[in-house]
Amino acid sequence: MGLLTFVALGGGAVAGVVGAPFVLGAVGFTSAGIAAGSYAAGMMSAAAVANGGGVVAGSTVAVLQAVGAAGLSGTATAVVTGTGAAVGTAVGWLAAIII
Numbered sequence: 001m002g003l004l005t006f007v008a009l010g011g012g013a014v015a016g017v018v019g020a021p022f023v024l025g026a027v028g029f030t031s032a033g034i035a036a037g038s039y040a041a042g043m044m045s046a047a048a049v050a051n052g053g054g055v056v057a058g059s060t061v062a063v064l065q066a067v068g069a070a071g072l073s074g075t076a077t078a079v080v081t082g083t084g085a086a087v088g089t090a091v092g093w094l095a096a097i098i099i
Contacts, residue, residue, distance in 0.1 A: 021067075029068025040064070 028038025035041065040061075047061045048054060055061050 024064060024068045029064045031069050033069070034065060040068075 028035035028040030034044050043061050044055060044065075047056070047059055051059075
Protein backbone atom coordinates (compact mmCIF):
# COMPACT_ATOMS: atom_id res chain seq x y z
CA MET A 1 0.00 0.00 0.00
CA GLY A 2 1.19 3.44 -0.82
CA LEU A 3 1.03 6.69 1.09
CA LEU A 4 -2.11 7.75 -0.74
CA THR A 5 -3.90 4.62 0.48
CA PHE A 6 -3.00 5.33 4.11
CA VAL A 7 -4.10 8.96 3.76
CA ALA A 8 -7.41 7.86 2.25
CA LEU A 9 -7.96 5.27 5.01
CA GLY A 10 -7.21 7.79 7.74
CA GLY A 11 -9.34 10.49 6.15
CA GLY A 12 -12.25 8.09 5.77
CA ALA A 13 -12.00 7.01 9.41
CA VAL A 14 -11.88 10.61 10.66
CA ALA A 15 -14.80 11.62 8.43
CA GLY A 16 -16.84 8.69 9.78
CA VAL A 17 -16.22 9.67 13.40
CA VAL A 18 -16.69 13.42 12.96
CA GLY A 19 -19.70 12.99 10.70
CA ALA A 20 -21.62 10.58 12.97
CA PRO A 21 -23.61 13.24 14.90
CA PHE A 22 -24.53 15.04 11.67
CA VAL A 23 -25.68 11.84 10.00
CA LEU A 24 -27.76 10.83 13.01
CA GLY A 25 -29.54 14.18 12.97
CA ALA A 26 -30.08 13.99 9.22
CA VAL A 27 -31.78 10.58 9.42
CA GLY A 28 -34.06 11.72 12.26
CA PHE A 29 -32.37 10.94 15.60
CA THR A 30 -32.61 14.44 17.13
CA SER A 31 -32.33 15.96 20.59
CA ALA A 32 -36.11 16.47 20.57
CA GLY A 33 -36.79 12.81 19.78
CA ILE A 34 -37.27 10.84 16.60
CA ALA A 35 -38.45 13.11 13.79
CA ALA A 36 -41.85 12.19 12.31
CA GLY A 37 -41.69 10.71 8.82
CA SER A 38 -37.91 10.23 8.96
CA TYR A 39 -35.78 7.16 8.31
CA ALA A 40 -35.37 6.89 12.09
CA ALA A 41 -39.17 6.78 12.49
CA GLY A 42 -39.30 3.88 10.04
CA MET A 43 -36.59 2.06 12.01
CA MET A 44 -38.45 2.65 15.26
CA SER A 45 -41.71 1.40 13.75
CA ALA A 46 -40.08 -1.76 12.42
CA ALA A 47 -38.40 -2.42 15.78
CA ALA A 48 -41.68 -1.95 17.63
CA VAL A 49 -43.58 -4.28 15.30
CA ALA A 50 -40.86 -6.92 15.61
CA ASN A 51 -40.95 -6.72 19.41
CA GLY A 52 -44.70 -6.72 19.97
CA GLY A 53 -45.22 -2.96 20.28
CA GLY A 54 -42.16 -1.62 22.10
CA VAL A 55 -38.58 -0.74 21.39
CA VAL A 56 -36.21 -2.85 23.48
CA ALA A 57 -33.75 -0.96 25.69
CA GLY A 58 -30.25 -1.37 24.32
CA SER A 59 -31.43 -2.07 20.78
CA THR A 60 -29.88 -0.27 17.82
CA VAL A 61 -32.78 2.20 17.60
CA ALA A 62 -32.63 2.93 21.34
CA VAL A 63 -28.86 3.50 21.31
CA LEU A 64 -28.98 5.72 18.22
CA GLN A 65 -31.78 7.81 19.75
CA ALA A 66 -29.86 8.15 23.00
CA VAL A 67 -26.86 9.41 21.04
CA GLY A 68 -29.05 11.77 19.00
CA ALA A 69 -30.66 13.16 22.16
CA ALA A 70 -27.61 13.48 24.41
CA GLY A 71 -24.69 13.64 22.03
CA LEU A 72 -21.79 11.22 21.90
CA SER A 73 -20.60 9.95 25.29
CA GLY A 74 -19.59 6.75 27.01
CA THR A 75 -20.79 3.52 25.43
CA ALA A 76 -22.62 5.37 22.69
CA THR A 77 -19.33 6.93 21.57
CA ALA A 78 -17.75 3.51 21.30
CA VAL A 79 -20.66 2.09 19.33
CA VAL A 80 -21.13 4.97 16.92
CA THR A 81 -17.49 5.89 16.41
CA GLY A 82 -16.51 2.25 15.98
CA THR A 83 -19.16 1.81 13.30
CA GLY A 84 -18.43 5.19 11.76
CA ALA A 85 -14.69 4.54 11.67
CA ALA A 86 -15.21 1.14 10.06
CA VAL A 87 -17.51 2.56 7.39
CA GLY A 88 -15.27 5.58 6.84
CA THR A 89 -12.21 3.39 6.56
CA ALA A 90 -13.94 1.16 4.02
CA VAL A 91 -14.95 4.20 1.96
CA GLY A 92 -11.40 5.54 2.13
CA TRP A 93 -10.03 2.19 1.03
CA LEU A 94 -12.40 2.06 -1.93
CA ALA A 95 -11.48 5.62 -2.87
CA ALA A 96 -7.80 4.69 -2.78
CA ILE A 97 -8.42 1.76 -5.13
CA ILE A 98 -10.30 3.97 -7.59
CA ILE A 99 -7.61 6.66 -7.50
